Amino acid sequence: MLLTILLQAAAGAAGLAKLGAGLGAGLAAIGAGLGIGRIGGSAMDGIARQPEAGSDIRMSMIIAAALVEGAALFAIVVCGFIL
Amino acid sequence: MNSLRKILSLIAIFVFLSGTVVLANEPVSAEKSKEINVKELILEHLADSYTWHITKIGETDIAIPLPVIVYSQTSGWHVFLSSAFHESAEYDGLSIAAEGKYKGKIVEKDAQGNEVRPFDISITKVVFSLLFNSLLLIIIIMGVARSYKKDTFESKKGFVGFMEMFIMNINDDVIKPCIGKDYRRFAPYLLTVFFFVFINNLMGLIPIFPGGANVTGNIAITFVLALCTFVIVNIFGTKEYFKEIFWPDVPLWLKVPIPLMPAIELVGVFTKPFALMIRLFANILAGHSIVLGLTCLVFVTVSLGQAMNTSMTVVSVIFTVFINLVELLVAYIQAYVFTMLSAVFIGLARVEPHHTKEVKE
Helix, strand or coil, X not given: CHHHHHHHXXXXXXXHHHHHHHHHHXXXXXXXXXXXXXXXXXXXXXXXXXXXXXXXXXXXHHHHHHHHHHHHXXXXXXXXXXX | CHHHXXXXXXXXXXXXXXXXXXXXXXXXXXXXXXXXXXXXHHHHHHCCCCEEEEEEECCEEEEEECEEEEEECCCEEEEEECCHHHHCCEECCEEECCCCCCCCCEEEECCCCCEECCEECCCCHHHHHHHHHHHHHHHHHHHHHHHHHHCCCCXXXXXXXXXXXXXXXXXXXXXXXXXXXXXXXXXXXXXXXXXXXXXXXXXXXXXXXXXXXXXXXXXXXHHHHHHHHHHHHHHCCCHHHHHHHHCCCCCHHHCCCCCHHHHHHHHHHHHHHHHHHHHHHHHHHHHHHHHHHHHHHHHHHHHHCHHHHHHHHHHHHHHHHHHHHHHHHHHHHHHHHHHHHHHHHHHHHCCCCCCCCCCCC
């Protein structure tokens, strides 16, 4: 019983690779969303505490968001190669 | 009257931006319905090619054939226009491979019959766009420089003032703080990198010739940019910089039997420019893919009937306009982040030895 399931899984291995790639890209997008959401939240808190520092905080937020997005895009590029 | 002018200008901008997508929706008759392969279409627009395909009116293609310059080991130099490949699949022993490892590129058959790539320096779509955008950049920057040379201390208006905003923003807020006192030595390279990436990102967003080539979304281009940063960081690095890589100021057991910290630092020297390359490439490629995918939404829903198609066209136009505006922001941000990180790496490499304070008894 278990053996037939394993054989079927092994036969559909190419499909498994695509499933893995799709899952990986989706998880990377979730990671990027969480990370940038936290950055945005902290930036909001900082601007609320000290509105004069608003433009400095905004620039730092954008830079940090670009770096986090770079990390997520690593994963998406790798998944794109698998697909 | 002021609010009426604002509303009219907003409508004009919206119509201009959505023109790209609305032009795509022609009335489709039943016999012309062909299966649109969305993935193939998007990949074809993102990849390089030997002709610049503009549009297809009725049955005729409007495309600009670009020169093919190829040196083959067996038959010497070939220089011809790529329109030769439209008439016949093979020309002078060269052909464009339909599938396999060299799909879409010019190959020839060697003595054993294998497909092999000749030395290819053709002016392809990306190369042509690179040359065109570089020429445009040179004209813009030289014009601005000439305006400053003529009247150095006059406050600038118009386009020169607009460019001054960008240049001073990068110079004062990015280059000076990150590099420190000898920033003027590296400012030319960093400003060039910023404007090169910015203008190529912007031209990639314009849908019609001569814009619309996927230049910065091509990994070879971003590889060369990252390589330039890598070369400059390591050539102008001080002795202290290399000392901190190979013999960092850490406890001895991390260095001596197995050089753990030096290995980690050495890997860091290579991964930082690698991350620069991937970040720019993936951001711009993803942006172009999203815009192309949303535009293809119009064509994919054609077979679902007229009402569905119209509603999907409206949705597609709105989303595409939104994504295009986001991509404008991304174009500036990616150029800014590339320049800022290059400045930070150069600044970190120009490190002076720290003098630890002696505690006097």
